[in-house]
Amino acid sequence: MSSNLAEKITSPETAVPAVPKKRKSKKNRQGKEIWRRYKKSTPAMIGLVLMVFVIFIAIFADVICPYSDCVTQHISERLTGPSLHHWFGQDEYGRDEFARIIHGSRSSLWIGVSSSVLSMIIGGFLGAIAAFYGKAVDNIIMRVTDVVMTVPPILLSLAVVAALGASMTNLLIALTISCIPSMVRMVRSVVIGLTDEEYVEAARSYGASDLRIIFRYIIPNSMGPIIVTLTMNIATMILSASGLSYLGMGVQPPSPEWGALLSDAESFMFSAPYLLYIPGIFIVIAALGFNLVGDGISDAFDPKLKD
Amino acid sequence: MYKYVIKRILFSIPVLLGAVFLVFTIMYFSPGDPGSLILGITAKQSAIDSLNHKLGVDQPFFVQFFNYIKNILHGDFGISYRTQRPVFSEIIHRFPNTFWLAFWSMILSSIIGIIFGIISAVKQYSVLDTSLTTIAMFLSAIPGFWLGLMLMLVFALKLGLVPSSGIDTWQGYILPVLTLTLGGSAPTMRLTRATVLETIRADYIRTARSKGAPEKLVVWKHALKNAMLPIVTSLGMNFGASLGGAVIIETVFGMPGLGRLTVTAIRQKDTPTVMAATLFLAALFLVVMLIVDILYAYIDPRIKAKYKG
Numbered sequence: 360m361s362s363n364l365a366e367k368i369t370s371p372e373t374a375v376p377a378v379p380k381k382r383k384s385k386k387n388r389q390g391k392e393i394w395r396r397y398k399k400s401t402p403a404m405i406g407l408v409l410m411v412f413v414i415f416i417a418i419f420a421d422v423i424c425p426y427s428d429c430v431t432q433h434i435s436e437r438l439t440g441p442s443l444h445h446w447f448g449q450d451e452y453g454r455d456e457f458a459r460i461i462h463g464s465r466s467s468l469w470i471g472v473s474s475s476v477l478s479m480i481i482g483g484f485l486g487a488i489a490a491f492y493g494k495a496v497d498n499i500i501m502r503v504t505d506v507v508m509t510v511p512p513i514l515l516s517l518a519v520v521a522a523l524g525a526s527m528t529n530l531l532i533a534l535t536i537s538c539i540p541s542m543v544r545m546v547r548s549v550v551i552g553l554t555d556e557e558y559v560e561a562a563r564s565y566g567a568s569d570l571r572i573i574f575r576y577i578i579p580n581s582m583g584p585i586i587v588t589l590t591m592n593i594a595t596m597i598l599s600a601s602g603l604s605y606l607g608m609g610v611q612p613p614s615p616e617w618g619a620l621l622s623d624a625e626s627f628m629f630s631a632p633y634l635l636y637i638p639g640i641f642i643v644i645a646a647l648g649f650n651l652v653g654d655g656i657s658d659a660f661d662p663k664l665k666d
Numbered sequence: 667m668y669k670y671v672i673k674r675i676l677f678s679i680p681v682l683l684g685a686v687f688l689v690f691t692i693m694y695f696s697p698g699d700p701g702s703l704i705l706g707i708t709a710k711q712s713a714i715d716s717l718n719h720k721l722g723v724d725q726p727f728f729v730q731f732f733n734y735i736k737n738i739l740h741g742d743f744g745i746s747y748r749t750q751r752p753v754f755s756e757i758i759h760r761f762p763n764t765f766w767l768a769f770w771s772m773i774l775s776s777i778i779g780i781i782f783g784i785i786s787a788v789k790q791y792s793v794l795d796t797s798l799t800t801i802a803m804f805l806s807a808i809p810g811f812w813l814g815l816m817l818m819l820v821f822a823l824k825l826g827l828v829p830s831s832g833i834d835t836w837q838g839y840i841l842p843v844l845t846l847t848l849g850g851s852a853p854t855m856r857l858t859r860a861t862v863l864e865t866i867r868a869d870y871i872r873t874a875r876s877k878g879a880p881e882k883l884v885v886w887k888h889a890l891k892n893a894m895l896p897i898v899t900s901l902g903m904n905f906g907a908s909l910g911g912a913v914i915i916e917t918v919f920g921m922p923g924l925g926r927l928t929v930t931a932i933r934q935k936d937t938p939t940v941m942a943a944t945l946f947l948a949a950l951f952l953v954v955m956l957i958v959d960i961l962y963a964y965i966d967p968r969i970k971a972k973y974k975g
Contacts, residue, residue, distance in 0.1 A: 402803070502680075507688060510689065510951075511906050511910035511913075514910060517944075519692055521932040522693055522695045598807075602810065602914045606914060606917060608932070618809070621812060628823065635815060635816075642808075642809050642812065643804070643808055651803065654803075
């Protein structure tokens with residue numbers, strides 16, 4: 360898939376260095392074109408709605424309901440099912456599950472987005488210099504990547520959390536580290552494809568500096584596959600974060616987080632099954648949203664699927 | 667051909683050593699010293715110090731690392747801080763459980779993923795294709811542990827068809843394997859579908875069709891044979907994903923495997939156990955990747971040609 364994308368974005372039309380003013384309008388046109396193709400796909404639009412929905416509740420959590428609702432305990436009302444007053448019922452301490460879900464979206468989304476972005480920046484940088492400079496630099500970076508990839512990501516995150524201690528920040532660090540190797544590989548393969556392009560050679564021949572080539576040609580032209588991978592990674596990271604929090608390696612109580620909510624709910628499977636359904640459904644909504652959007656963007660970029 | 671195999675095996679030795687170094691470095695920074703963990707908070711500082719000295723943890727990083735390598739080459743993975751027993755025996759005992767869980771999940775998810783992926787690609791844009799891709803989309807958005815809990819709730823607790831936890835009988839494997847299989851088949855299906863679709867558009871397929879070859883022959887002989895290559899590579903990755911998934915799924919279903927051992931050991935700050943379990947899982951993954959690579963070389967005529975003789 361990424362090679363198709365690379366093909367599209369490196370098509371001569373987009374590659375010709377143009378006068379800055381003209382370029383801007385061309386970029387706009389390209390964006391419009393991608394959006395036009397994106398909105399044709401129903402799954403992609405559903406994904407967009409789901410993604411915006413999750414981002415919306417995370418941003419406006421405090422407006423939807425005060426944070427105090429998700430930590431205030433009403434022991435006498437513990438494990439009461441959904442009602443008009445408490446839409447999603449109450450947990451084992453009588454805390455409002457609706458408020459916990461709404462505010463939990465913040466940690467889940469924050470971890471998902473920031474670990475993906477961070478691993479993208481670090482992994483992207485390493486992958487790009489490996490591809491761009493080749494030889495020894497490439498060799499060192501890729502061999503280290505090979506080593507890190509031998510440890511399955513979840514296990515690597517677990518080991519890092521074990522060393523640093525369980526907390527939200529450490530979970531973020533752990534997930535970022537575990538995601539870097541695949542990022543390095545992805546960006547490297549995209550950039551290697553680009554450095555062979557004629558316009559990069561042309562830029563080199565008229566004496567453009569490495570930095571200019573990287574910022575002017577390589578980065579803009581590799582944006583497509585990078586955005587797609589980034590979106591997909593957010594979904595993966597949200598899922599991994601919930602898994603690690605379920606194991607007690609993530610967000611610590613009493614702060615709400617979707618995975619942690621499920622971990623608490625496990626003991627009340629029979630008496631309060633709704634506590635087990637609702638957080639899971641929200642994780643699925645978030646992951647599905649980002650996945651569908653990633654798929655949609657990837658198709659919109661694909662020239663083979665044009666119209 | 668054997669040249670390639672030997673080269674590939676030799677190549678994985680430094681990678682494995684690198685993995686040991688990685689895991690060792692991460693765990694080196696874990697808080698708490700073994701002396702006070704073993705002897706407890708009531709122990710005298712002098713006793714703690716002497717035990718730490720005996721265990722060698724007061725030595726410089728590289729000395730400790732080389733001692734560790736030396737010891738694991740002799741099959742000594744250290745003593746568990748909690749049980750005071752050799753870590754190795756505990757791991758060897760649990761290893762088969764994790765192995766079979768990951769193995770069966772990999773096999774089943776590959777079979778299911780490949781079959782449905784092919785069907786989906788051949789019948790592109792049909793109702794069947796749409797439903798299969800939708801199911802796969804959902805499956806890849808469901809957290810494995812939640813799927814496990816849901817399956818447990820329905821099949822074990824409500825219907826009572828299978829045990830909810832433990833692996834005293836083989837039935838205990840059903841739900842964990844099913845959970846990992848469902849989760850693992852989705853990416854394989856999507857990959858298979860995409861690869862087959864790509865091969866179907868290839869020039870040689872058009873040639874085969876224009877020659878008047880029957881559609882069945884075109885799909886099964888020309889398209890699939892070529893589509894198989896990237897799919898085989900994904901098998902190794904599937905195993906890695908199953909291993910990673912096993913870590914969490916074992917906890918959900920209370921299975922005595924390496925994953926659950928790791929999680930418990932992390933909670934108890936039992937560093938030698940965490941380190942050894944992680945290394946075992948990484949080594950297993952490396953061996954499976956090695957086997958897949960070698961298999962791949964046998965299938966791909968290009969590699970075969972390169973190493974002829």
